[in-house]
Amino acid sequence: MLQKKISEYIIETLIKLSGLIVIGFVFLIFIFLLKDSLSLFGVYNISSFLFGTHWEPVSEPPKFGVIPLLVGSVYVTLIAILICVPIGVGTAMFIAEVAPPSIKHVLKASVEILASIPSVVLGFIGITWLGPFLKTTFYLPTGMCGLTGSLLLSFMALPTIISISEDAIVGVPKNYKEAAYGLGATRWQALWRIILPAASSGIIAAIMLGVGRVIGETMVVLMVTGNSPVIPASILQPLRTLTATVAGEMGETVSGSDHYFALFAVGLVLFIITFLVNFSAESFLRRARK
Amino acid sequence: MKHGCLIILALSLIIAGCKEIVDPNEPTGFLQIKGSDTMVNAVQMVSEEFMKKYPHVFVAVTGGGSGVGIASLINKTCNIAAASREMKPKEIEMANKRGVLPKEIVVAFDGVAVVVNSKNPIDRLTISDLHKIFTGEIKNWSELGGKTLSIVTLSREVSSGTYEYFKEEVVRLGDKKSKKEFSPQTLLLTSSQAIVEEVSNNESAIGYMGMGYTSNRTKALMVSKNSEYYPPDVENVQKRTYPLSRPLYFYTNGEPEGITKLFIDFTLSPKGQEQFKETGFVPLKTDATEKN
Numbered sequence: 136m137l138q139k140k141i142s143e144y145i146i147e148t149l150i151k152l153s154g155l156i157v158i159g160f161v162f163l164i165f166i167f168l169l170k171d172s173l174s175l176f177g178v179y180n181i182s183s184f185l186f187g188t189h190w191e192p193v194s195e196p197p198k199f200g201v202i203p204l205l206v207g208s209v210y211v212t213l214i215a216i217l218i219c220v221p222i223g224v225g226t227a228m229f230i231a232e233v234a235p236p237s238i239k240h241v242l243k244a245s246v247e248i249l250a251s252i253p254s255v256v257l258g259f260i261g262i263t264w265l266g267p268f269l270k271t272t273f274y275l276p277t278g279m280c281g282l283t284g285s286l287l288l289s290f291m292a293l294p295t296i297i298s299i300s301e302d303a304i305v306g307v308p309k310n311y312k313e314a315a316y317g318l319g320a321t322r323w324q325a326l327w328r329i330i331l332p333a334a335s336s337g338i339i340a341a342i343m344l345g346v347g348r349v350i351g352e353t354m355v356v357l358m359v360t361g362n363s364p365v366i367p368a369s370i371l372q373p374l375r376t377l378t379a380t381v382a383g384e385m386g387e388t389v390s391g392s393d394h395y396f397a398l399f400a401v402g403l404v405l406f407i408i409t410f411l412v413n414f415s416a417e418s419f420l421r422r423a424r425k
Numbered sequence: 426m427k428h429g430c431l432i433i434l435a436l437s438l439i440i441a442g443c444k445e446i447v448d449p450n451e452p453t454g455f456l457q458i459k460g461s462d463t464m465v466n467a468v469q470m471v472s473e474e475f476m477k478k479y480p481h482v483f484v485a486v487t488g489g490g491s492g493v494g495i496a497s498l499i500n501k502t503c504n505i506a507a508a509s510r511e512m513k514p515k516e517i518e519m520a521n522k523r524g525v526l527p528k529e530i531v532v533a534f535d536g537v538a539v540v541v542n543s544k545n546p547i548d549r550l551t552i553s554d555l556h557k558i559f560t561g562e563i564k565n566w567s568e569l570g571g572k573t574l575s576i577v578t579l580s581r582e583v584s585s586g587t588y589e590y591f592k593e594e595v596v597r598l599g600d601k602k603s604k605k606e607f608s609p610q611t612l613l614l615t616s617s618q619a620i621v622e623e624v625s626n627n628e629s630a631i632g633y634m635g636m637g638y639t640s641n642r643t644k645a646l647m648v649s650k651n652s653e654y655y656p657p658d659v660e661n662v663q664k665r666t667y668p669l670s671r672p673l674y675f676y677t678n679g680e681p682e683g684i685t686k687l688f689i690d691f692t693l694s695p696k697g698q699e700q701f702k703e704t705g706f707v708p709l710k711t712d713a714t715e716k717n
Contacts, residue, residue: 193583194606262619267626276629277577279612358619361612362582373612383615387492387584389499389519 168403175199175396184400190364190375192384192394199397201404203366207374208405211284211360212350214370219289220342223296227338230297231304232326250294257287258358266359273371279361281370287355292345299344303337304330336422343416347409353378377405453481454684460487460494460507461586462616463535463635464673468507468692470700475691482684488616491586498676499525504685506676509535509586509635530675532692534707536636536657537587537594537669540620540643542628547571549647549654552668555595558631561608566629578611579620579632587617590671591633633669636662637705662707673706 175184179199187200230242265286266278273282307330315325331338361373362383381398388395458468465488472484487493494506499520512520512527520527539555541547547569550558557563559578567573581588597603614620620632625642636657639645647654650668661667681689691697698708 276575365609383582386489387496389496
């Protein structure tokens with residue numbers, strides 16, 4: 136009896152500890168980013184960082200304006216989400232409510248395979264096939280543009296959106312659907328008017344997590360979006376995202392230089408964005424569970 | 426417990442298996458070479474030949490750009506930095522501050538080739554044309570007598586030595602005081618290979634890269650500075666008649682010694698120089714590779 140109690144106590148403490156360690160890590164990462172970013176603001180004006188429209192890190196004097204990068208990231212993310220939300224939620228509805236069991240299994244498995252495609256591979260497809268294809272289709276000067284990145288990113292966000300929305304739809308209590316059928320609703324009416332609204336918090340959370348996935352993705356955008364640090368007028372132009380900037384430039388900076396700290400500041404901006412997105416996703420999920 | 430013992434036994438066998446009895450006079454060790462993407466293939470070939478000769482020295486070659494190599498030399502994370510440009514005074518100052526004394530060694534020569542799609546009718550340009558194209562003054566191929574297509578300029582990322590070189594020589598026309606930048610519409614691609622891909626797919630693109638990356642998938646332009654046009658080939662780079670010719674460097678921390686020196690001597694030997702020639706670069710001496 137005593138032995139059982141002791142072992143229970145130990146296990147409990149261990150679990151508690153691992154939870155605290157994770158929180159500690161997040162906090163330490165934040166402190167780490169903040170510390171190195173603040174070193175930049177000692178030598179470089181914070182408002183010219185936040186509102187500057189030129190990113191020219193190796194010029195003399197360097198310009199660290201984050202706006203073109205921010206706009207690039209937002210642009211790519213927005214279009215990617217516009218593309219993948221209808222497809223993702225539609226697929227989730229189909230898997231959860233419409234598909235016969237055999238198709239359901241195949242679909243679920245293929246969604247999982249989609250999630251396991253490495254992003255570099257998608258980047259290759261973007262460079263060699265999707266980019267040239269978009270170029271000839273839209274008569275663009277180059278296929279290395281925001282849309283190429285958005286399309287590939289929407290591909291990457293699909294598995295997240297599909298599986299979480301599906302969970303949300305399956306989680307809607309059975310009697311809702313039965314009541315709808317009892318009142319003479321067709322299958323489509325029940326799905327569209329009853330089940331979808333009831334699952335909406337979960338679906339919004341799925342979308343937010345998709346956004347978090349897209350905005351933090353690096354390899355694909357670095358490979359296919361052309362990386363010009365201009366404020367893009369349209370999605371069909373080359374652009375440069377926050378993540379691609381950090382990945383593309385980190386290797387060549389000497390640790391302790393202004394450029395190095397500027398990249399940390401970009402990382403901090405990115406961290407704050409993903410934090411907010413994930414936080415709101417979490418609050419939607421919590422509401423969904425109630 | 427039994428399993429634990431077995432695992433420990435297996436691990437110790439694995440660790441013991443890694444140790445090999447080596448002749449104490451044989452050079453051993455680990456060399457990290459980082460830097461120029463332009464040079465990465467050539468240096469990789471040199472290192473493979475080197476490891477054939479000295480099988481107990483392990484050489485790791487990574488690209489990323491000359492800036493990456495120089496930064497890691499300053500951060501003391503590599504033994505040799507490969508660079509397709511000279512170190513800037515600011516970088517040398519930063520290195521000295523950290524107790525790193527960069528030593529420069531010229532290992533080969535290279536011409537920066539300007540490439541266009543093979544369907545592009547233009548086959549020669551002057552440096553001042555290139556300057557206007559890459560700063561965005563000329564926006565359409567028709568202004569240069571080509572098709573009516575807007576020009577897409579391709580560049581390497583800012584970590585690239587070729588980027589710095591091209592900026593100095595073409596965008597700023599060699600004027601140290603100039604503040605000119607690449608036109609902001611310029612696409613910044615992560616590797617020379619990405620430039621090859623885009624140029625071979627895109628009729629309106631123009632890009633630049635080390636001559637080692639030229640192939641029949643793209644068309645290298647003849648370039649002139651004053652009057653005569655020259656193609657980027659071995660002969661014209663050697664004679665310095667091709668206007669965008671440059672040396673390629675190795676940088677070490679202080680005088681090279683030990684296996685670092687061994688590697689550099691090997692690179693400068695006929696066998697090492699032959700690898701540069703095979704990957705499309707220009708060896709230091711004309712006759713060095715012909716003797717073999």
